[in-house]
Amino acid sequence: MKQSEEIPEYPQRDLLRIRIKRLFYEDLELVSDIDLKVSSGEKILLTGSTGSGKSSLLNTLNLMNQNYEGEVLFQGKPVTEYIPQVLRSQIVMVMQEPWLGEGSVSEVLDEALAFCTNKKRLDQDQNQRIHQLFKAFELPADYLQKKADQLSGGEKQRVALIRAMLLQPQVLLLDEVSSALDQTTSGIISDFIFESCGSTVIAISHDPLWQSRWQRRWRIQDGKIHDNGGH
Amino acid sequence: MDISYWGLFFSMLLLLFPLAIFHQLKLQLTRQLFTAFGRMIAQLALIGLWLQFLFQKDNAWLTLLWVLIMLSNAVITLRGRIKFQRRILAPIFFMALGVASLIVLPWLLFVVIRPRPFLAATIVIPIYGMVLGNTMNSCALAMERFEGKLSDNWKAYFTRITLGASHWEAALPAFQQAMHISLLPRLLSIASMGVVSLPGMMSGQILGGASAVVAIKYQMMIMAAIFTSVTIADYLAIRLYLKRRFDQYYLPKGEPRKKP
Numbered sequence: 001m002k003q004s005e006e007i008p009e010y011p012q013r014d015l016l017r018i019r020i021k022r023l024f025y026e027d028l029e030l031v032s033d034i035d036l037k038v039s040s041g042e043k044i045l046l047t048g049s050t051g052s053g054k055s056s057l058l059n060t061l062n063l064m065n066q067n068y069e070g071e072v073l074f075q076g077k078p079v080t081e082y083i084p085q086v087l088r089s090q091i092v093m094v095m096q097e098p099w100l101g102e103g104s105v106s107e108v109l110d111e112a113l114a115f116c117t118n119k120k121r122l123d124q125d126q127n128q129r130i131h132q133l134f135k136a137f138e139l140p141a142d143y144l145q146k147k148a149d150q151l152s153g154g155e156k157q158r159v160a161l162i163r164a165m166l167l168q169p170q171v172l173l174l175d176e177v178s179s180a181l182d183q184t185t186s187g188i189i190s191d192f193i194f195e196s197c198g199s200t201v202i203a204i205s206h207d208p209l210w211q212s213r214w215q216r217r218w219r220i221q222d223g224k225i226h227d228n229g230g231h
Numbered sequence: 232m233d234i235s236y237w238g239l240f241f242s243m244l245l246l247l248f249p250l251a252i253f254h255q256l257k258l259q260l261t262r263q264l265f266t267a268f269g270r271m272i273a274q275l276a277l278i279g280l281w282l283q284f285l286f287q288k289d290n291a292w293l294t295l296l297w298v299l300i301m302l303s304n305a306v307i308t309l310r311g312r313i314k315f316q317r318r319i320l321a322p323i324f325f326m327a328l329g330v331a332s333l334i335v336l337p338w339l340l341f342v343v344i345r346p347r348p349f350l351a352a353t354i355v356i357p358i359y360g361m362v363l364g365n366t367m368n369s370c371a372l373a374m375e376r377f378e379g380k381l382s383d384n385w386k387a388y389f390t391r392i393t394l395g396a397s398h399w400e401a402a403l404p405a406f407q408q409a410m411h412i413s414l415l416p417r418l419l420s421i422a423s424m425g426v427v428s429l430p431g432m433m434s435g436q437i438l439g440g441a442s443a444v445v446a447i448k449y450q451m452m453i454m455a456a457i458f459t460s461v462t463i464a465d466y467l468a469i470r471l472y473l474k475r476r477f478d479q480y481y482l483p484k485g486e487p488r489k490k491p
């Protein structure tokens with residue numbers, strides 16, 4: 001299959017199109033007949049019971065899971081036709097327990113910016129943006145020099161989100177990012193997502209603080225996906 | 232100076248000391264000692280006869296054939312030592328050890344030693360044996376460390392690829408660590424050579440009657456050859472393994488899938 005390096009210009013509508021006939025975990029069919037469209041800037045909550053297929057579905061969007069029948073289109077093109085790193089720098093995932101490594105926060109951020117695809121796509125000097133994001137996530141600027149493994153859980157999660165946002169993704173995938181956080185940190189993250197973040201966000205979350213703020217909800221139940229705000 | 236067969240027998244009598252210590256400490260090593268030394272004597276006697284035959288014939292084709300057999304044996308031994316992903320390892324090791332040998336051995340023969348004939352069995356076989364043995368051991372260590380570093384921290388790998396890294400970029404820290412662990416002890420041992428330890432090859436040559444200067448020159452040459460061969464083979468083996476370890480989407484082959 002031919003893979004292309006460029007992300008083409010594309011209308012705001014149908015940023016993502018998910019047409020999956022059957023979604024599996026190993027041999028087990030989890031969800032069937034998924035047909036969803038996502039527009040640019042939408043904030044979508046994905047819910048369902050444990051093992052219902054939420055993470056599997058999220059992982060199909062950034063090529064972390066190919067165990068399905070059907071296709072996922074990003075900007076009109078199947079995700080499988082993109083070079084993986086090009087797609088994943090546009091559809092960025094943040095996980096429940098983020099891995100930051102052992103270096104300083106500054107080194108953590110620099111590592112992501114230094115990946116070849118990100119270096120090509122982004123401006124060389126990201127300092128101003130880093131400071132804006134630190135402000136938005138209410139972290140003091142001197143945290144840049146702190147060792148990442150000495151941060152609290154909430155601080156780690158905020159640094160992981162800053163790292164993801166530095167890549168200026170079109171789509172941000174959040175897998176239970178607020179599940180282990182205190183109310184204050186959860187509030188800071190939710191304010192950022194719903195007030196400052198221009199990216200499309202698709203999130204798995206059970207956080208009651210976030211529940212009322214989503215524009216759209218996908219609920220997986222009995223092997224089907226229910227969309228309360230489809231087009 | 233040669234050793235008589237009686238002399239050799241008396242050298243084995245030294246083993247009475249370890250046997251006495253095993254007995255006093257009730258160490259269950261006596262059987263292993265007899266097996267190990269029995270095997271060593273049988274293997275070396277056989278290989279000694281075979282090498283004597285090769286040296287007497289001194290036929291270039293026969294020497295080359297023996298080099299190929301040594302390489303194949305090294306690949307089989309390596310594959311047996313590694314307990315993971317064994318299905319894909321044989322061609323990787325063959326390529327890594329083969330390329331390292333193809334660079335180092337001709338250089339030593341055609342540029343450095345220049346024996347007459349070029350493929351003199353008495354030169355090619357001992358030198359290749361030393362280079363290949365060291366390269367094989369190091370390759371096994373580097374591969375084990377690389378896979379170990381990856382498997383111990385899949386989270387780091389997955390995080391990097393979900394942030395736009397290629398599999399090469401995501402696995403590079405594990406690659407660097409594996410190379411470091413494999414090469415650093417060698418560099419330390421090279422640095423201490425002559426002060427702390429007298430290397431086996433040099434001691435052997437001096438005992439065999441060569442001058443200390445010739446022995447030292449050979450030792451320096453062989454250390455450069457071994458280190459170069461080890462570095463090339465480690466690098467190639469891990470690079471080739473990296474290519475086959477992941478699918479086209481940079482996901483590891485044969486790993487448990489993530490939660491649904």
